[in-house]
Amino acid sequence: MRKIEHLGLAVSDIEASISLFEKLLNTPCYKVEEVESEHVKTAFFKVGESKIELLQATDPSSAIGKFIAKRGQGIHHIAFDVENIEKEIERLKKLDFQLIHQTPKDGADNKKIAFLHPKSTDGMLIELCQEK
Ligand code: ZN
Numbered sequence: 001m002r003k004i005e006h007l008g009l010a011v012s013d014i015e016a017s018i019s020l021f022e023k024l025l026n027t028p029c030y031k032v033e034e035v036e037s038e039h040v041k042t043a044f045f046k047v048g049e050s051k052i053e054l055l056q057a058t059d060p061s062s063a064i065g066k067f068i069a070k071r072g073q074g075i076h077h078i079a080f081d082v083e084n085i086e087k088e089i090e091r092l093k094k095l096d097f098q099l100i101h102q103t104p105k106d107g108a109d110n111k112k113i114a115f116l117h118p119k120s121t122d123g124m125l126i127e128l129c130q131e132k
Pocket of ligand 1: 006008053079127
């Protein structure tokens with residue numbers, strides 16, 4: 001894994017959080033994108049080499065909707081940039097990590113992504129992502 005690509009933050013009102021993070025980071029949000037398959041609206045900020053991804057549920061029964069209901073707003077996942085996501089998935093499977101996605105899927109911000117199951121990562125939600 002090459003670097004922390006982004007931190008995913010679950011929020012309940014993405015418009016309010018966009019204006020908060022624009023002030024906090026002193027940089028404009030460069031992309032807002034809805035990922036319909038995940039029922040989520042995302043917004044991205046660049047912070048040096050890394051990014052912040054805000055996530056708001058568009059459906060309360062989605063993963064982000066459930067996370068907010070159970071734990072409130074906060075850090076949802078850490079995403080690592082990888083050179084070859086298929087190889088990384090195979091490497092981690094051999095080490096007995098459980099994958100939520102056995103094969104990469106399309107994510108926001110022009111990425112191929114896969115999530116590890118928090119059961120095998122001490123409760124932390126980890127995302128692998130590779131630029132398309
Ligand atoms: Zn992410």
